Amino acid sequence: MSIVRWKDLRCLHVLMVCFLVSGLQTARAQPLTTVTGVVLDGVTNAPIADVDVVSGQRTVVTGSDGRFSIAVDTETSELRFKADGYLDSVAPLVGGDLEIRLFSSRFAETVEVVSDIAEIEGPSSTPVTPDAVFRAPGSIDNVFRTLDTLAGVASTDDFGSRLAVRGGTPDQNLTVMDGIEVHNPYRLFGIASAFNPETVENFQLTAGGFGAAYGDRLSSLLIVDNRRGRSEFHGSTSVSVTDANVVVEGGVPIGQGGSWLFSARRTYYDLVAGRLQDQNFPSFADLQLQVGWEFGPGHRLTLTGLRSIENADLDFDIDRPNERAALGSDVVNNLASARFDAVLGSRATTTTTLSWYRNRETIDFDGLIRADARRSNTADDALAFGLSTILFDRSINVRDLSFRQEVGIQASPRHLFSTGVELHGLATSVGFSITGDRNENVANGSSVRGGAGLPGQLDSKLQGTRGALWFQDTFTPSTRFSFEPGLRLDWSTVNGGTTVSPRLAASYLLGRGARMRFATGLYTQSPGYEKLTQSDYFIDLSSAREAGLLHEKAVHVVLGIEQELSSDLTARVEGYFKRFDDLLVGRLETDAERLARVAQYDFPVVLRDSIPFAPSIVSDPTNDAGGDAYGLDVFVSHSNPAAPLTGWLSYGWGHANRDSYGRRYAFEYDRRHAFNAVGRYQLTSRWDVAGTMRLASGFPHTAPVGLRVSAVRDRRGRLVPATDAVGNLVYGVDYGGIDNLNRARLPHYARVDLRVTYQRGGASGPWSFYIEVINLLNRNNAVVLEPRLSHDPGSERPRLSEVPEQGFPRIPTFGLRVRF
Template sequence: MLPPRLQAQVRHLLSGVVRAAASPNEPLPGATVAVPALGIGTTTADDGSYSLRLPPGRHQVVASFIGYATQTRDVNLTRDQRLAFQLAEAGNELGEVVIEGSGSLEQKLQTTQMSVERLTAREARLLPALFGEVDILKTLQLKPGVQNGGEGTSGLFVRGGSADQNLVLLDDALVYNPSHLFGLFSVFNSDAVQSVDLYKGGFPAQYGGRLSSVVDVKMRPGNPEKFTTSGGLGLISSRLTLEGPIRKGKGAFLVSGRRTYFDIFTRQINRLNQDDPDYNPIPDYYFYDFNAKANYKLGSKDELFLTGYLGNDVFGFNSQGGFNFDFNWGNTVAALRWNHVFTPRLFLNTTASLTKYKYQIGNKLDQFGFNLSSDIRDLTLRSDLDYTPNERHALRFGVTATHHRFGTGRLQAGSQDGSVNFGSNITYYGTEAALYASDTYKPTEKLQLEYGLRLSGFQSGPDAYGGLEPRAAARYSLTPNVSLKGSYALMYQYVHLVTNTGASLPTDIWYPSRQSVRPQRSQQVAGGVSWLLGDGRYLLTNEVYYKWAQRQIDFKDGAQLFVNPELDSEFLFGKGWAYGNELYLEKKQGRTTGWVGYTLSWTKRQFPAQRGTNGINNGRPFYPTYDRRHNLTVVVLHQLNQRINLTGSFVFTSGAATTLPLGRFAFQDVVGAEPSAVPIYPERNTYRLAPYNRLDLGLVYKLKPIRTGGESDLTFSVYNAYNRRNPYFVYFDQVKDEATDQVLNYRARQVSLFPVIPSVTYNFKF
């Protein structure tokens, strides 16, 4: 037997995997594995694996994960050993509200990462939803530091960044447009999603290419033990998911589909009124998406994962006067990942992916028509190596390369008889690559560091750009219940979204860094403190941040965005900065759970005179439309009994910044002609719309078990429960004298989008 002094120096490796009990092939990334008596713990990697260096002897090892019951295992460690965990769901799949175990809050307290939010699809399903359609991205808008773009939108504006500055990943594959229905819903079907991680700052070195946030979505791998069917029937859409084993113990699959049926009703209404010459047809609209995932074990150390997504929005209008208009857009994503385990401390993930986003408008009037489109297509190869040499270090290395094809303007036009025909095609190519390394280092029990460096570059034709992107984060435990945190990150963005917000329909063109269009860059510093309160039942965090960005992009007045080979000349370049304070209180134990978040923030942009223009706002700083001074969210989930769950969410934000005319002057260009009123505008966005506030309520009623052994529920939602008429936009009406028909003045009118909207959804699983 070794002497006590030498025995204390001996450490054995405890390693294993944390998976879901219901789906043993479903790893739980981000789960906590800890030995509380020693104050040692770690989180699982993307494949659910973990490793700890522990002294010999008997230990209690605790594994926990959001939405799953905490599991404690006893181990007598006399040598290197493997220990696997299979966590059971904390309640039933459809009606769960109570999230047991304090591991998730302790994990947030002890991890180095700050400015990170994790959301499971199980949590999102419980919250009230617009038209009953569960939306992962809209749920993220309820977190501090995340602003929505306006009534009903699912676009994210994170810590002063614009919507195109978010890196959205689906199983490591890029998604360019994460929205359906002009931004009202996200493309992520909650039935196919396992979890979502939102990074608002302190970005790990493996992420790059965007300035403001990372939204990392992981799909469920499917049930490897038995075939199951689940889905839902709602007011505007239905969904269906099938999953089961490919070969028991070897692999599983999941396929999930969703479709709206606006068009079924509108087509019938149009058909009934087709003989009325004064009838204006209702536009045709629907969207659909399809998700698929499969995994298969090639052996004890190798596993393949295949992910696919296809989604499309279709909008059409056919008038009785011969005017036809078609508009559609959508994403295609495919990813193949190979996971290889060299040792319990060293494993490799290699992913090849294809991403495509396409936007197309077609128009036909009598005998003449045109088709206008843009698209972007990416082919990406990335490889990530994780190595845990001991309990103090966790190393990660990786390389990624992407080949971009930008179709910035494709035009086909002509007459139906072929007498007039012309077209245009503007295509650019680019290559983006990055190399990174990072280390999570724990020098003492109280101090933990995470630091890394990313080298990125981009080339389009003869133009090339690149730079170093340092990342750093630190956590210091003042006491077992109080931690101080800080982070810094520098980010580059090499592709840019060209959007004309003044158009009647959105125009999405992705454009590369080339010629005079240099990559955007941002830096962010953040600091905060976290308190674990009430015997671990509550977590209170307070974070402050400051972000400054260079080479921000906007456009000249009257810029020609489509089919323009000199699009570089339409850009204006400026700078931006944002700063704020985020206060967050969260509870995840007991029959009543939820959170309260409050953000106080400022966002500004400045574009000086350039390219023969006065810049924007005559070169003076201005607030963008998504600047919000105050943002308050309250989310409550309460389990009334075993069959009834009550939910509610309240949102209050300051009004959006907007530009309205100060007044008007009469202008007469021809003597004797009727004078016209010309509006006089002040500086950009000097006015604020009325504050936005909304209360949503929900009830989940679990029905009696299905005879076949399945389960089902009815989900009732009331969106905008007290019928608040929140402003969508403001326009001005003429006020005329009834006798003379002379314009006396102008009156502001507010347009609101959604009144109170009740909905009901039937969910099932068998």
């Protein structure tokens, strides 16, 4: 990076530090006692925005996440809460973080308010508002691109949305929308998110130690709560670099207290570029409709439907002669659900959710292209490079018919019991057809990017039932201390396995705005193709039960301290440890398989070193992997959107290791250091500027150990040395054996995104427009290092080098939002 770039990074860093220092000075000057808390809907547990919190002559309003912070006199003993459509409530000040539940004014004429220490945010839990997704530079209205600026969270690449959280793989993350498990939360291969921020009430990421109500994943939990439609007609429309979006909502004319919300999104660039190029560029369109009715006090029925279609039929123009490539894809996501929330008496609530989900994906690639990592040392590139044939078809189908029942019982002022059951009737399948050359640039043969260990033909179907029972008790013996023991039972007919997972969380109010949180527990994950959408590797589960595959397991331990530095400034420090056992990986070839493969080579003795004698990784599964992850995360947030300067800082230090194939090595998304700064400064009532800075150490990397002579199959079916048109040997990259996996590191990652926004009429104005530059400094980040071979006049072999690829170039973008 040049000197100029480092100066720019330092300027943004200094700006964020000044913002923190100003917050600290405010904290020192505060003469009053600060009370914080959250206001929730008493039926749905959803945060309520725009609630007036009143203390004497002082009034504040809750944010979109339902949270508030108010300065009160030391003699104040209670707060009053007022919101349209809800009963006014008064809550006593008993110390600690308050949790206030409001009930609709149509439910009853009176309501008893219980105020105690709230366990609304467990350890490692971070709420992210839709407004933060919209405003964060570099997010492209995608929540996953915002989440990767949090401590302990790493995006696996620039163009996709898959996340690695505290030493876990992307397929170990659970995503739940309104109580429904979402198996494919991405659009356009991950460029966009399945979740429209315009229709979402709140995002909540828990990086570890989540409660017993959720399971079948080892790493993290993302909860997405969609908001209800408003009773009066409203609408908005927006355009971003990826898609256009329309949202309309209003009251339901049938019944009482009903509302509806409809949204539609679609890419638009394909409509223009497709006509100009006569191509079907990758595109998506989705529709979402939510309708809800209230039936008597505390009862609400919500119906939701979602349909999403993605497709592409693209022929690539390649300037070099005889080369061609064509890509086709078809992805469909459909969801239908019914949810019934009810208040049972004065002490119990229940939520019943029935849903049907279908994800179907097909992708095919047909190409004859030059392999830049396979050539002879002939000076003429036209002769040196050969052409690789790539014929690849893959299909994934997931159908999930699910039922979820949750019950909450306030047994006493100190005990809140939560219990529930969930069932998933799963029908999944995976199909493969690979008839061309394999990808020689992946060290793991089970890689979904065309690894040599993938089956040439596969049609695997899995049907089964996955279910769980859970119970937990939130026990609050005092206003300063609470803890939550829980127990979860999971089972799956796919492998016939059953697991029992104890969990425990605790919270202690230290005083002066400080709170300590702790969580530990066992987490398990069953084998299933429904996780394949987010996986880097393919394993064949056709005989999962017969093979005796086990549930994967992880133990979490999290300890953190959160300190309120002022009414809007919060800091959190967390240490974590995860131990992984029985992880599923592709097994190594047996000696018989290895010898049979090696026997196909007909190389002369002088080229014997080019025969890959080491065992390869295949797609047959085994539970013979484990590992651990540990680290320290720091998160500082200034949460007042009305302040001139707001945003957050995060820093993560961590180690993640894997134990498999007889060795211990760095996990592929092990990131030792990561710093993120997201800030927005209000220049005037209409103009603001925002920036995001990412600076992180590189992921582990399997570097080539040298070159080997490539092989080609002759008429006898034997593998013989490959030669070019004039008889010179053709070489390919040698990645060595298992002992070379992840021994090297990618270069560090650094990126700055900058946005300038104009808001007509200020924050509540009818429209806004922004221009943004992603990767402002145009740094060529190495998301991967691709091997390249070039002519070496001083050697018999070509020269091997590695070049950075797959990082964002400098991308100018824009966005427009209009409300009506």
